[in-house]
Amino acid sequence: MDIAATPGQTTAAPESEPGVTKQQKRLLRGAAVGQFVEWYDFLVYASLAPVLAANFFPATNSTAAVLSIFAVYGAGFLMRPVGGIVCGVLGDRLGRRNILSGTILLMGGATLICGLLPTYASIGLAAPALLLLCRLTQGFAAGGEASSMGPLVIESAPPSKRGMWIGVAFAASFLPSAFAGFFILGLNGVFGVEAYNAGIWRVPFLLGGVLAVIGLIIRLKVEESDEFRILAEEGALSEKPIREATTTHRKAIVYVCLVISVLAVSAYTVHSYMFTFLVTTIKMATIPAMLSTSISVLGVVFLLPLCGKLADKYGRRPLMGIGTIYLAVAALPAYLLCTTGTFLGALAAQLFLAVGISIFGGGGYVALYELFPTSVRSTGIGLSYNLGYAIFGGTMPFISQLLVESTGSPLSPAFYLIAVCLAAIVVVKKIPETAGNDLNNSAFSIPQERTNGH
Template identity: 65%
Template sequence: MHRSPGGPPVSHPVAPVAPVTPNPSEADVRASRRRLLVGSSVGQFVEWYDFLVFATLATLLASKFFPSENPAAALLGVFAVYGAGFLARPLGGIFFGRYGDRIGRRNVMAATILLMGASTFLIGLLPTYEDVGILAPVLLMTLRLVQGFSAGGEASSMGPLVIESSPVNTRGFWIAIVFAASFLPSAVSGFFVLGLTEAFGAEAFNAGIWRVPFFVGGVLALVGLFIRLRLEESEDFQEVSAAGGMSKTPLKDTTTGHGRAVVFVCLIISVLAVSAYTVHSYMFSFLASTVGMEQVPAMLSTSFSVLAVVVGLPLCGKLADRWGRRPMMYTGAVFLAVTALPAYLLCTTGTFWGAFAGQLLVSVGISIFGGGGYVTLYELFPTSVRSTGIGLSYNVGYAIFGGTMPFISQLLVNSTESALSPAFYLILVCVVSLFVIKALPETKGQTLNRSAFDHVQV
């Protein structure tokens, strides 16, 4: 304020001061990332518990939802229903991926876990074939398709959220931890089913207690939903979205501009799907139905071998951050191809230790290949279309190779009358993958906002 000559005091307007938004401290960023990692892992566990408990109970579901006159045909029937869930995954991946690229990854993750929990809970309420006849497998198929639709959306949202918020030098380790959490439900559901059987007796379990794991899955989904709603959106998505860089037509841009990435992801998935679902879904039924093992040792050997993946996958993810993605995938594919036949030979001994040793060989191969493979899937796409790109390619790959794996393996056993025949299917996809890996770019340390094929030399 000052006084003008001969006049009253004059006030100069004071410019408003813009509020200062404090930058988050390094400790705050680390805490936020830890919450993201823990929350994503817990959510993955819940989502895949709901999806995989179906496989754990495949033998029992065959007797409940299909005619009992032909057990082999009934088992093929339930594996066909199991595979149908994978056919819905590409549709879910495209649907939810589009929204993941437009409204954010976190919001989609909340929707998918709620849908998965509801469909899993309803499976526990279904009437059996004895009650309603052919309507029973139809209803089971319908809810399995809903599960698959949800699982497709999970793949399109979870991975992008994690990889876009992790430090560049630990992306392989972080994504491996989250995928390890997706293997854990196979072991937990196995132990849970075994515990219920021991507590109530096989007769009571077969009569109605078998429904409890599905009810528990529905309740767990509510816990997962609460955790996911507290997560923050991915850092890369926020930056690219704020700059107007997210695709307005992600499906069109994916198919026209990133076709190579779509094809490569589908081919990488072939090894991950066939090997993972050997342990995840098929092996327990194989040991119980084909080899003739008692259910308890078959369940224990399968569950312990899955735990080996839970431990081994993050360790191999660390190695992929140090040595690169391609060396890990090469090593894993060769290991699986060489050990597939010995693994099945060990499993056909009919002993707990033979079955565990055979499945452990597959688990080691999964860990090595997955340490480099899982992170590569997401690094091949840029942030602008990552949800849609992975939602399409990841789920098409799993529909082709993962959903059909138990059915094809059982069909091979039935048609060749050789318990070793599924090993040759695994060997075939591993050998083909060696040519795929050779053509891949090395994605370690790349910038996520650009396609791997734009700036990395093969």
């Protein structure tokens, strides 16, 4: 399998590359803080899945309630492509920074309302309907976030540090899962499980609304990317970004959708599904299950920027290829460790997967954005990235839980992850190496001899 970096293409910083400016550092901090806030609001839902199932659906069938809450969870992903397209087009026309300010407000408002909703016991079926509406709004905002955050970061990063910078930004999107987990554990410890289930579970949602205001203030201090400003000054912005993205860059859209399957299924296994799997299927106690999940997510937070740095040095494809194979091999042992029902088994399993997510993500996250030129990057990634996550990420908890219920085997979700990784190996082999590319050009327009290093 040819996954080597391009021998004739250097990823080292050129001698003339200037140092990192204060504005660039401020932008990276702003992107990371904004990512933390956005994805805390979006992912805290998964950390609260068991208590949400008990409060928003009839208690007569606990299995149906858990499946229903995951169905609502997945519904949020259906709106991600919509938000990605709408905000992507606006991002390519008006700028990335402006869109990010709007998405964080929308996400924060929907999360705040989640914490104020009446339960099924109070208003019946209207409760899950309102929860679904809030989740759809969150999905729209998440789609808009993905379409503009990545372009803003890589268009502002030094060329030799794009992988590491994207790694830092996406590490901040994993951190909320750990933060939410520790926060929920703290609430349980301070107020007790009974009080938590009775209403304290609302506090994490309410906090999301407060964090959104803080994130907005920070984002308003960030400037637009130089790459976008130059295009705007030259009058070179795309007049019809949707048409251009879906015709001229159709191949990039397809490849991003397929590559994102590995990140969507593996990442959401660790920071969204595994906690509920451990509690409902393996019957672990809530505290050790939440603790193991939170610690493993911190592993991704630590490793992802390091793997991004490796992608800057050795290329995107080697990291993606190694990560895909690693996850395919690690999936079954990881779920076997979970079935021990012990804290150490669960922690080892999730850390095992966290390493693979970091390796693949180190090359994958930055490559996805580099496949598109600046003129349609927000639109192209807004459509393809969010469509891939809607198909694979949004359905992952539901499919995994359904596999467990239908087969009776707690190992069945592992084979789903294995299948996704095996299919992705073929895709990774065909993706051009994007390290060092000119961001204003499509990666698929690069002559073949360049990508092969001849």
